[in-house]
Amino acid sequence: MISRRTLLAGAGGAAALALSDRIVPAAHAAQIPAVGLQLYTVRELFQKDPVATLGQVARIGYREVEFGGGGYDAMDHALLRRTMDRLGLRAPSVHIGYDALLGQFERSVTMAKTLGADTVVLPYMTDQHRTEAGWKAALPNIARFGADLKKAGLGFAYHNHDFEFTVKPGGKSLFDRLIEETDPSLVQVELDLYWAAHAGEDVAGLIERLNRRIYAYHVKDMRADRSMTAVGQGKTDFAALFRLKGSAGVRHFYVENDEAPAPYLPDITTSFKTLRALRF
Numbered sequence: 109m110i111s112r113r114t115l116l117a118g119a120g121g122a123a124a125l126a127l128s129d130r131i132v133p134a135a136h137a138a139q140i141p142a143v144g145l146q147l148y149t150v151r152e153l154f155q156k157d158p159v160a161t162l163g164q165v166a167r168i169g170y171r172e173v174e175f176g177g178g179g180y181d182a183m184d185h186a187l188l189r190r191t192m193d194r195l196g197l198r199a200p201s202v203h204i205g206y207d208a209l210l211g212q213f214e215r216s217v218t219m220a221k222t223l224g225a226d227t228v229v230l231p232y233m234t235d236q237h238r239t240e241a242g243w244k245a246a247l248p249n250i251a252r253f254g255a256d257l258k259k260a261g262l263g264f265a266y267h268n269h270d271f272e273f274t275v276k277p278g279g280k281s282l283f284d285r286l287i288e289e290t291d292p293s294l295v296q297v298e299l300d301l302y303w304a305a306h307a308g309e310d311v312a313g314l315i316e317r318l319n320r321r322i323y324a325y326h327v328k329d330m331r332a333d334r335s336m337t338a339v340g341q342g343k344t345d346f347a348a349l350f351r352l353k354g355s356a357g358v359r360h361f362y363v364e365n366d367e368a369p370a371p372y373l374p375d376i377t378t379s380f381k382t383l384r385a386l387r388f
Contacts, residue, residue: 137387137388138350138351138387138388139384139386139387139388140350140361140383140384140386142171142172142360143169143170143171143172143361143363143380143383143384144170144171144172144173144174144200144324144360144361144362144363145165145170145172145173145174145362145363145364145376145380146173146174146176146203146326146362146363146364147161147165147173147174147175147176147177147178147180148176148177148178148203148364148366149363149364149365149366149368149372149375149376150165150178150368150372150373150376151177151178152178152370152372153372153373154177154178154179154180155178155179158178158180158183158188158191159187159188159191162188162191162192162195162197163191163195164373165197165376166195166196166197168373168376168377168380169380169384170197170363170376170380171196171197171198172197172198172199172200172360172362173192173197173198173199174199174200174201174202174203174229174324174360174362175188175199175202175203175223175225176202176203176229176231177203180202181204181208181219185219185222185223186222188223189222189223189224192223192224198224199223199224199225200224200225200226200227200324200359200360201225201226201227201228201229201265201298201323201324201360202219202220202223202225202227202228202229203229203230203231203267204216204219204220204228204229204230204231205230205231205232206230206232206233206234206237206246206249209228209230209249209253210249213253213256216228217257217260217262220262221261221262225262226262226263227262227263227264227265227296227323228253228257228262228263228264228265229264229265229266229267229298229323229324230250230253230264230265230266230267231267232267232269233246233272238271238275238282239277240277240278243277243282243285247285247286247289247290250266250286250290250295251289251290251291251294251295253295254290254291254294254295255291255294258294263296263323264294264295264296265295265296265297265298265323265324266286266295266296266297266298267297267298267300267326268283268297268298268299268300268303268304269300269303270303270304270306270307271307272286272307273304273307273308273309274307274308287318287321292320292321296321296322296323297318297321297322297323298322298323298324298325298326299314299315299318299322299324299325299326300325300326300328300364301325301326301327301328301344301346301349302326302328302329302330302336302344303326305330305344306330306334311349312348312349312352315349315352315354315355316352316353316354317354318354319353319354319357320354320356320357322354322355322357322358323358323359323360324358324359324360324361324362325350325355325358325360325361325362326362326364327339327346327361327362327363327364327379327383328363328364328365328366329341329342329343329344329346329379330342330343330344331343335367336365336366336367337365338365338368338375338376338378338379338382339363339378339379339382339383340378340379340381340382341378346383346386346388347386347387347388348388350386350388351388361383363376363379363380363383365379
């Protein structure tokens with residue numbers, strides 16, 4: 109049996125890919141084991157009724173969720189955990205802001221563990237940190253978060269937007285400074301594929317460069333006008349990105365659409381079906 113990878117290595121371009129799809133049965137191609145959802149996508153629904161929203165997410169077929177936004181940090185985390193257990197959902201990671209990690213670290217750890225997470229993700233840095241002085245001041249804290257979370261039995265990752273790539277004080281991007289000045293064993297990356305592309309990055313090259321440092325992907329599609337859309341409704345070749353060697357260590361694939369249109373559930377259903385059917 110000729111493997112998909114061997115065939116592609118010995119042939120070129122789209123013709124080889126099409127040929128391999130005919131020769132290699134779909135069952136021999138990789139697929140995402142458990143499609144996840146970043147709950148920020150349905151934050152309006154979640155904030156109003158978190159239990160019902162988790163139920164709707166599970167019925168679509170999602171088996172992983174990532175908490176972020178929607179006021180989840182002020183909710184009854186034990187109730188959320190019981191709800192997930194009942195629905196067959198798990199939350200491998202949670203988004204916790206910089207200020208909370210800085211000022212409420214122990215509470216943040218307790219919250220993450222109560223929800224069943226094994227990784228904390230730093231989701232966003234506000235404008236005050238997006239200068240040379242601000243980033244220089246923040247990086248030691250980010251490094252310390254990783255070290256302290258490891259001591260607490262949790263992993264740590266940084267989630268990008270576009271500014272980390274486009275803001276370049278002194279000629280070097282904030283993202284490159286983060287990667288160079290933090291320990292890869294303590295600070296991993298949750299790579300938002302849309303925002304990296306929106307910043308003009310060579311996303312495939314970035315994935316290969318980061319390699320095993322990538323903890324998870326945020327999967328959102330991009331239209332020709334560069335706006336966000338449900339997975340499968342844009343122009344991103346996710347199969348090609350997931351097939352890269354640098355993607356081999358990615359543990360989670362979270363659907364996220366910051367701008368999903370109401371009533372939200374059709375949008376995340378489209379994304380789920382696309383990723384569930386994807387072979388790479």
